[in-house]
Amino acid sequence: MEGKTRSWWGWGNVEDAVAGTERDELTRRTAELLPNADLTVHEAPPPEAFGVGASRIKAPDSLSALVSADVRDRLAHSHGQAFRDVVRALLGKLPHVPDLVVRPTSEDEVVHVLDWCHEANIAVIPFGGGTSVVGGVEPRVGDQYTGAVSLDLTSMDRVLEVDATSRAALVQAGVLGPRLEEQLRPKGYTLRFFPQSFEFSSLGGWLATRAGGHFATHLTHIDDLTESLRVVTPSGVVESRRLPGSGAGPSPDRMFLGSEGSLGVITQAWVRLQDRPRWRAGASVAFARYDAGVRAVRALSQSGLAPANCRLLDPMEALINAGSATAVLVLGFESADHPVDAWMERALELCRDHGGTLDEPARYTDRTGRAARTAAADTWRSSFVRMPYQRDALAAQGMIVETFETACTWDRFDAVRAAVSDAARDAMRQVGAEGVVTCRLTHVYPDGPAPYFGIYAAGRWGRTVEQWDEIKQAVSGALVTTGATITHHHAVGRDHRPWYDQQRPDLFAAALRAGKQVLDPAGILNPGAVIDPLRTA
Numbered sequence: 001m002e003g004k005t006r007s008w009w010g011w012g013n014v015e016d017a018v019a020g021t022e023r024d025e026l027t028r029r030t031a032e033l034l035p036n037a038d039l040t041v042h043e044a045p046p047p048e049a050f051g052v053g054a055s056r057i058k059a060p061d062s063l064s065a066l067v068s069a070d071v072r073d074r075l076a077h078s079h080g081q082a083f084r085d086v087v088r089a090l091l092g093k094l095p096h097v098p099d100l101v102v103r104p105t106s107e108d109e110v111v112h113v114l115d116w117c118h119e120a121n122i123a124v125i126p127f128g129g130g131t132s133v134v135g136g137v138e139p140r141v142g143d144q145y146t147g148a149v150s151l152d153l154t155s156m157d158r159v160l161e162v163d164a165t166s167r168a169a170l171v172q173a174g175v176l177g178p179r180l181e182e183q184l185r186p187k188g189y190t191l192r193f194f195p196q197s198f199e200f201s202s203l204g205g206w207l208a209t210r211a212g213g214h215f216a217t218h219l220t221h222i223d224d225l226t227e228s229l230r231v232v233t234p235s236g237v238v239e240s241r242r243l244p245g246s247g248a249g250p251s252p253d254r255m256f257l258g259s260e261g262s263l264g265v266i267t268q269a270w271v272r273l274q275d276r277p278r279w280r281a282g283a284s285v286a287f288a289r290y291d292a293g294v295r296a297v298r299a300l301s302q303s304g305l306a307p308a309n310c311r312l313l314d315p316m317e318a319l320i321n322a323g324s325a326t327a328v329l330v331l332g333f334e335s336a337d338h339p340v341d342a343w344m345e346r347a348l349e350l351c352r353d354h355g356g357t358l359d360e361p362a363r364y365t366d367r368t369g370r371a372a373r374t375a376a377a378d379t380w381r382s383s384f385v386r387m388p389y390q391r392d393a394l395a396a397q398g399m400i401v402e403t404f405e406t407a408c409t410w411d412r413f414d415a416v417r418a419a420v421s422d423a424a425r426d427a428m429r430q431v432g433a434e435g436v437v438t439c440r441l442t443h444v445y446p447d448g449p450a451p452y453f454g455i456y457a458a459g460r461w462g463r464t465v466e467q468w469d470e471i472k473q474a475v476s477g478a479l480v481t482t483g484a485t486i487t488h489h490h491a492v493g494r495d496h497r498p499w500y501d502q503q504r505p506d507l508f509a510a511a512l513r514a515g516k517q518v519l520d521p522a523g524i525l526n527p528g529a530v531i532d533p534l535r536t537a
Helices: 020-033 061-066 071-078 083-090 107-120 177-187 203-209 251-256 290-299 315-322 341-353 375-395 408-432 464-481 497-503 505-521
Strands: 101-102 120-126 147-154 159-163 169-174 226-233 235-237 265-272 279-287 311-315 327-335 362-367 399-405 433-443 448-458
Touching: 020 375, 061 107, 071 101, 083 375, 083 399, 083 464, 083 497, 107 120, 107 147, 107 265, 107 464, 120 265, 120 408, 159 177, 226 251, 226 341, 279 290, 279 341, 290 311, 290 327, 290 341, 290 408, 290 433, 290 448, 311 315, 315 327, 315 433, 315 448, 327 341, 375 399, 399 464, 408 448, 408 464, 448 464, 464 497
Parallel strands: 101 147, 120 147
Antiparallel strands: 159 169, 169 265, 226 235, 226 265, 279 327, 279 362, 311 327, 311 433, 399 448, 433 448
């Protein structure tokens, strides 16, 4: 955001960090939840304290204007925004730092960078907003490379063309969410893609990680909004044809969506736009029993009503983030074409059929740019926006605050939720971290939900990364064992690789490695993320 300073070690902007009365209130609530927690505040050390060595590589003179060897810049590009990333920064332990940060301003410069790195055996880590929570942008590449560069694409941030007839736009991949919407708004359009990281993440990052947006039931993943891609690989440029749909063999777009920069660098994409919504409806529905709320959400997901928001919070999640003592369903509809009153009324009828109650009536608006949210929904939204900042504040106070997200079919949900909760609680006991497990449903499909689990635990300062790793190991194993996915929208990176390797078929993995060998024969692109390179040296 203009006029603000991006934090080099934690989430978001320095000016927006938790402080003053917000920190006092956060500490008070945490102490009430976990009275034995040591909530001493620890500050991040200055960049100079990390002992970052000189770059091992030197860029060609033709690229020198694009290159930064600044220590703070390199540290900021050495990690993502997972709990373990934040804590390691607080402890002064960021062991994998890129030698250089390179910021191309055009596709030709991306080609030049890849040519140089291919010839010089330099690992290339594509970097957008740096909000990865799975080790996807960390240059943890081993010692078989002469160096590593972070390829920061955020200078490539323009909407190049808008096709109003087809309602699509050609957009450079480095654009961050706010900048993209700023360019679309005067034309009356929106991408309608708002992940929690929206303010600090890029279109290219969304595409490379198959990101999920805020909306619950329709056009939830960036895949749904992708018309075509243009990708630079060390072997050449790949560009798919603009089509609304095609049955012509395996899709080239599907090959690169979710590849996390391991097959090529996405430089631009045609994306499907939406008219900006005018009519909205919002409601908060309480359920005395969480399982009744789950049944209501399943009915909604299979009704064809397609709510924009259908987020079910279990009682603990609702208590922590919405101030409610019951399970809460945050429900919303929107349209650019027609009022949505009838859709909301039918949805509330379904909720009442399953024991849902409203503390206040649904709200309706018919103005562009206005939200329709109840008090509980407003409280949740405020908490949702502040969650990453509060996570950092609690991490600095020795707390373990992190999430697991997954997806499963409806018939498996009860077993998945029980297995994850049991695994997390058992692991917390074993590592000596008293805490609670929460669950909310963030996205829902006719055949299953995307549960999002939260961990709030009192850790031991200096050991919270190790404690978290034990918890994550246990929960990740439970997810895969019960037939859920290791990730619904957080991607694979390096942290999810062991379980992704179990989830994907072996022959598919072999085919993916063969594809990488063709596109990236030297294995320089984001090695270790998604797939290991075939090294011939």
